[in-house]
Each structure stands twice: as C-alpha cells, then as structure tokens.
Amino acid sequence: MRGLPRAGSAELRIAVVSPFVDRRHGTERAVAELAERLARIPDCEVHLYAQRAEDLAVSTPGGSRSSGAGSVFWHKVPFVPGPQLLQFACWFFLNALCRWWDRTFRGLRCDCVFSPGINCMGANVILVHAVFHRLAELQKPSTERGIRGLHRRLYYSLLGSLERRIYCDPSVVLAAVSQHTAEQLHRYFGRSDVAVVPNGVDTNVFNAKARKDRRDAARLHWNFASNEQVLLLIGNDWRTKGLPVLLEAAALCRELPVRLLVVGREGSSSWTDPIAKLQLAERVSFSQPSTGVLDFLSAADVYTAPSLEDSFNLPALEAMACGLPVIVSKQAGVSEWIQDGSDGLLLQNPQDPAELAAAIRRLVIEPDTSLRLGENAARTATALSWDRHAEGIYALLKGVRGRAI
Numbered sequence: 001m002r003g004l005p006r007a008g009s010a011e012l013r014i015a016v017v018s019p020f021v022d023r024r025h026g027t028e029r030a031v032a033e034l035a036e037r038l039a040r041i042p043d044c045e046v047h048l049y050a051q052r053a054e055d056l057a058v059s060t061p062g063g064s065r066s067s068g069a070g071s072v073f074w075h076k077v078p079f080v081p082g083p084q085l086l087q088f089a090c091w092f093f094l095n096a097l098c099r100w101w102d103r104t105f106r107g108l109r110c111d112c113v114f115s116p117g118i119n120c121m122g123a124n125v126i127l128v129h130a131v132f133h134r135l136a137e138l139q140k141p142s143t144e145r146g147i148r149g150l151h152r153r154l155y156y157s158l159l160g161s162l163e164r165r166i167y168c169d170p171s172v173v174l175a176a177v178s179q180h181t182a183e184q185l186h187r188y189f190g191r192s193d194v195a196v197v198p199n200g201v202d203t204n205v206f207n208a209k210a211r212k213d214r215r216d217a218a219r220l221h222w223n224f225a226s227n228e229q230v231l232l233l234i235g236n237d238w239r240t241k242g243l244p245v246l247l248e249a250a251a252l253c254r255e256l257p258v259r260l261l262v263v264g265r266e267g268s269s270s271w272t273d274p275i276a277k278l279q280l281a282e283r284v285s286f287s288q289p290s291t292g293v294l295d296f297l298s299a300a301d302v303y304t305a306p307s308l309e310d311s312f313n314l315p316a317l318e319a320m321a322c323g324l325p326v327i328v329s330k331q332a333g334v335s336e337w338i339q340d341g342s343d344g345l346l347l348q349n350p351q352d353p354a355e356l357a358a359a360i361r362r363l364v365i366e367p368d369t370s371l372r373l374g375e376n377a378a379r380t381a382t383a384l385s386w387d388r389h390a391e392g393i394y395a396l397l398k399g400v401r402g403r404a405i
Contacts, residue, residue: 011043012401015099015110016072017120019091020052024289025265026235026314027129030177030199030389031116032056037390039072044394046072047110049095051079055291061108075102085155095120111401114393118162124400125173126166127197127393130311131184132159138240138308167191173396177312178333197393198337199312200386201321206294208323208378214298222285222299227257229364232300232324234263234293234315235307242306242329244274248353249306249360251278256364260284263296297322302363302370306350307332317384320344320377325370327359337384343376 016035023029032055039046048058058074077098080090099120102108115123117130136156166172167189175195176182182194224230231250235241243262250258260283262268268286275284287296293315297303303319303326310332317334319326320343328335329350338344345359363370 012041012112012397013045013047013110014038014397015047015049015113017049017095017099017113017115017123019050019077019119021048021050021054021056022052023055023291023293026312027116029293030129030314033200033202033386034390034393035072037386038394038397041394047108048072048074049077049098050074051077051091061102075099083151085151085158088155088158092120096122112397114397118159118166121166123166123172125175125393125396127175127177128167128181128185128194128311129177131181131188132156132163133188134184134309135237135240136160164189173400175393175396179336180331180333181311195392195396197389197396198333198384199314199317200384200389201314201317201381202386203321203382206297206318206321206381208374210294211298211322211324214295218295218299221295222261224259224299225257228259229257229301230259230261230299231302231304231360232261232263232296232319233304234289234296235305235310235313236264236266238262238264238266238271240308241310242304242308242350243271245306245351245353245356246304247271247274247278247280247284249356250280250283252353252357253360253364254279256361258283258360258364261287261296261299263287263289265289293318294322297324300324302327302360304356304360305329305332305334306347306356308350310334317381321381323374323378325363325373326377327356327363337380338377342373343380344373 018031021028021032023032035046035048036056038044053074056072059071061073061075075098077095080087112124113122114125116127139156167174167185174185174191175197176185177199179196182196185191185194233241233243233246250260275281297319303316303324305313305316305328307313307329308331312333316326316328326344328338328344329347331350335346338346340346347355349355
C-alpha cells in the first residue's frame with residue numbers, strides 16, 4: 001500500500017486526538033484555535049484524528065502543505081451512534097485503530113500525540129479541560145435514577161478509571177487550563193508537575209465594537225426590549241454550570257426587568273417545571289449552540305457564570321473581551337484572571353442565590369459600575385490570546401519530541 005509522504009519540511013509531526021472540532025462548543029473551539037496555530041508554525045505538521053471537523057481548514061492526509069497556509073490533515077474516525085457511554089467506548093477504540101493503521105500500513109509516524117483530555121491511550125501531552133473525578137463528586141447528591149441515572153454513573157466510572165490510569169503515569173506530560181485544575185490534578189492524582197496553559201480569546205472576533213455593531217439585530221432576533229437586562233449563560237451540563245441558582249436569583253430580582261438567555265446542547269424540557277414554579281416562564285429563553293457565539297454575547301447585558309465547577313469557562317473570557325460585565329464563580333478557572341470589583345464580580349458561594357441576586361441587582365441598578373467593569377474586563381482579556389496558548393502547548397510538544405507513536 002502506498003505510504004503517506006512526509007509533507008514539506010516539517011520537523012515536528014503532531015497527532016491531535018479529539019472526538020470532534022468546531023467553534024460552537026468551548027473545548028472544541030479551543031482545539032480548533034490550537035490546531036490552526038500549530039499548523040502555521042513552519043516546522044510543524046498537524047494530523048487531526050476526529051470524527052467530525054467543522055469550522056477549520058483541513059486537508060486530505062498525504063497532501064502537501066501549502067506554504068504559509070497552515071493545513072491541518074484530517075483523518076476521519078468512524079462514528080458509532082448510541083448512548084454516550086457506547087459512543088465514547090467506540091471512539092476510544094476506533095481512534096487508536098485508525099492511528100495504528102496509519103502507522104503500520106501507511107508509514108505515518110508522529111513525533112508526539114496531543115489530547116485535550118482523556119481521548120486516547122499513548123498521548124504524550126494532555127491538556128486537561130475537565131477533571132471527571134470532581135464532576136462525579138458533584139453528581140453524587142443527584143436524585144437522577146432509572147436507566148438514565150445508571151448510564152451517567154457508568155459513564156463517569158469509566159472516565160474516572162481512565163483518568164487514574166492515564167493521569168497517574170509520570171511519563172505523560174500534563175497541562176491544565178487554570179491553576180484551579182492543576183490543583184485538582186495534584187489532589188486526585190498526585191501530580192505536582194502540571195503546567196498551566198490558559199485558554200485564549202481572539203480579540204479580532206470578540207471585541208466591544210463587534211458586539212455593539214450586532215447588538216440591535218441580536219436583540220431583535222430574541223425579541224428583547226430596550227429596557228430589559230439580559231443575563232447570558234452558555235455551556236453544557238446546566239446544573240454544574242449553575243442554572244438552578246441563576247433561576248432562583250432571577251426570581252429574587254423579579255422587580256427588575258431581567259431576562260435570561262441560556263445556551264447549550266441540553267434539552268430545555270426538564271427545566272419547564274422549575275421555571276414555572278419560580279414564575280419565570282416569560283423571562284427565560286433557550287437556544288442550541290451555534291458558531292455565532294458573538295450573536296449571543298451581543299444580545300446580552302451581563303454574562304453570568306455561577307458554576308459549581310469549571311476548569312476555565314471560555315465564554316466568560318469571550319464576554320470579557322467584548323466588554324460585557326461578568327459575574328463569575330470562584331470555582332471557575334477564569335476567575336484567576338479577574339479582580340473582584342475591578343474587572344468582574346466574583347461569587348464566593350455559587351450555590352447562594354442571594355449572593356448572585358445581589359450581584360445582578362448591583363449591575364442593573366448601577367449602569368456606571370456595569371460599564372466600568374466591562375471596559376476593564378476587555379483590557380484584562382487582551383492578556384490571554386490563542387497565540388500565547390499555542391506557544392505554551394508547542395513548548396511542551398517540543399519537549400517530548402521523539403516519543404514516536
């Protein structure tokens with residue numbers, strides 16, 4: 001069988017292993033930004049193993065790199081439909097099979113393997129976006145039962161087992177998107193050698209001018225009145241992201257013209273009863289994720305992130321870059337770059353609706369404070385760029401160069 005030629009003069013061939021890549025979801029958006037920038041480095045050649053690759057320029061494996069184009073070579077991994085547990089198990093096996101096939105029969109040998117989380121065995125560098133040991137602890141009080149509850153417990157058990165096996169291996173270089181996550185890796189797996197490489201933001205896309213230019217159209221789309229204050233929450237697993245406490249806080253601010261816009265893959269049907277009990281049915285809107293993250297931010301007045309646990313919270317950083325005031329839990333990694341009362345408001349107890357309600361009320365009643373926090377947040381966000389993020393990961397990959405897969 002004809003082998004895959006080594007394209008160009010790349011000195012560092014990298015396998016990036018991620019189930020899918022797009023710009024609709026936080027972690028996947030981060031992978032897209034990283035792969036794109038690594039591929040622009042003259043001595044890098046990036047091979048992406050993924051089931052789906054969207055919103056990213058990719059080329060056919062075996063093709064040549066266009067000079068300066070930064071091509072990413074996409075190796076499509078088969079997708080098996082079914083429950084999340086089955087999907088993940090099949091993904092874990094099939095991406096290993098695809099890489100083995102390319103190595104054995106096509107002569108494609110990579111210098112290092114990069115994974116955002118526990119996507120494969122044999123990764124040389126892993127950037128941790130979530131610690132499932134911690135997420136599993138948060139699920140324990142859950143009253144979810146039946147098949148769905150059993151499925152969730154089995155899924156987290158599998159992920160926890162893989163975390164112990166992979167993260168405890170000292171030969172695997174671990175990086176975390178925040179010091180918060182690095183401390184969890186030390187707590188659960190005894191790793192005290194974790195590098196912190198924070199996420200970034202593209203200020204060419206996310207900035208105050210772009211948000212203001214889109215504001216009228218975005219608010220018209222959602223039918224938000226000019227006097228309404230829109231609180232935005234973006235993310236999956238809404239319980240962990242703090243939606244219950246946000247709903248309770250909104251109910252405590254009933255006298256204010258507050259609306260909620262909640263974005264994520266989770267279905268809204270399970271929230272119908274809680275919203276009705278709080279008499280918020282006319283105040284809450286739901287949306288599926290889209291590549292138009294800026295449109296959601298443009299419709300909002302405040303970004304709220306009362307997370308019970310969050311390794312980083314990329315949408316909060318993007319909101320800051322757009323000049324939006326943010327209310328962020330101290331359990332979110334992005335809080336490490338926020339000074340309370342200067343470029344955002346920090347929640348000491350994200351499970352306290354009264355604390356969140358007080359923060360919301362302050363920003364609604366004090367427009368000058370809201371404006372000041374947003375302007376300061378935009379300046380703070382400029383320190384965290386995707387170029388800086390890529391440089392940090394590139395340095396780690398160079399450090400493990402030569403460990404062929």
